[in-house]
Amino acid sequence: xxxxxxxxxxxxxxxxxxxxxxxxxxxxxxxxxxxxxxxxxxxxxxxxxxxxxxxxxxxxxxxxxxxxxxxxxxxxxxxxxxxxxxxxxxxxxxxxxxxxxxxxxxxxxxxxxxxx
Amino acid sequence: xxxxxxxxxxxxxxxxxxxxxxxxxxxxxxxxxxxxxxxxxxxxxxxxxxxxxxxxxxxxxxxxxxxxxxxxxxxxxxxxxxxxxxxxxxxxxxxxxxxxxxxxxxxxxxxxx
Numbered sequence: 001x002x003x004x005x006x007x008x009x010x011x012x013x014x015x016x017x018x019x020x021x022x023x024x025x026x027x028x029x030x031x032x033x034x035x036x037x038x039x040x041x042x043x044x045x046x047x048x049x050x051x052x053x054x055x056x057x058x059x060x061x062x063x064x065x066x067x068x069x070x071x072x073x074x075x076x077x078x079x080x081x082x083x084x085x086x087x088x089x090x091x092x093x094x095x096x097x098x099x100x101x102x103x104x105x106x107x108x109x110x111x112x113x114x115x116x
Numbered sequence: 117x118x119x120x121x122x123x124x125x126x127x128x129x130x131x132x133x134x135x136x137x138x139x140x141x142x143x144x145x146x147x148x149x150x151x152x153x154x155x156x157x158x159x160x161x162x163x164x165x166x167x168x169x170x171x172x173x174x175x176x177x178x179x180x181x182x183x184x185x186x187x188x189x190x191x192x193x194x195x196x197x198x199x200x201x202x203x204x205x206x207x208x209x210x211x212x213x214x215x216x217x218x219x220x221x222x223x224x225x226x227x228x229x
Contacts, residue, residue: 103149
């Protein structure tokens with residue numbers, strides 16, 4: 001969905017490096033999410049945020065941190081990357097307003113991260 | 117752990133045939149959603165069914181929900197090669213703070229022309 005963008009799209013880094021993945025949205029949604037996808041494991045929630053002042057841990061938050069700089073921006077950081085953090089990372093947004101799009105999540109195109 | 121378990125993990129059919137994918141979940145839900153993912157790309161929402169609904173249609177898609185069995189199925193009728201993708205179910209748990217979804221591992225569908 002072009003309304004949710006992620007940068008970079010691909011990144012190769014080395015063990016121990018600090019990495020930041022960025023997500024921006026123009027949908028005006030309050031809720032934003034970070035997921036990682038590994039083959040055969042589906043999507044697992046890392047962190048989520050319901051508004052600028054709200055940060056919540058997901059299923060697999062260890063080794064990650066996030067920052068919600070504005071309603072439209074939600075960044076994911078790997079403080080010291082390790083090889084098992086090699087995965088496809090997705091940002092998503094949603095809106096709980098009533099209507100046909102209730103709680104539908106809109107995904108960005110993903111960031112493919114490789115940690116050597 | 118994952119809320120949703122999907123079956124089969126992979127499905128290969130011929131164009132024109134129907135494809136059925138199943139999803140089972142563990143806890144009570146507010147709603148269940150189905151998403152589609154083309155290879156390596158972001159997920160796209162297909163359809164949402166609420167816990168008080170039993171069946172829903174959207175174009176060639178038909179979703180059923182059986183809350184007593186904690187299961188759902190997605191039927192794609194008259195499949196096309198362009199339907200080749202991975203399909204994920206996602207549940208919004210009943211206890212949910214609001215907006216959090218739990219995804220299954222997905223079914224990889226291959227439609228051969």
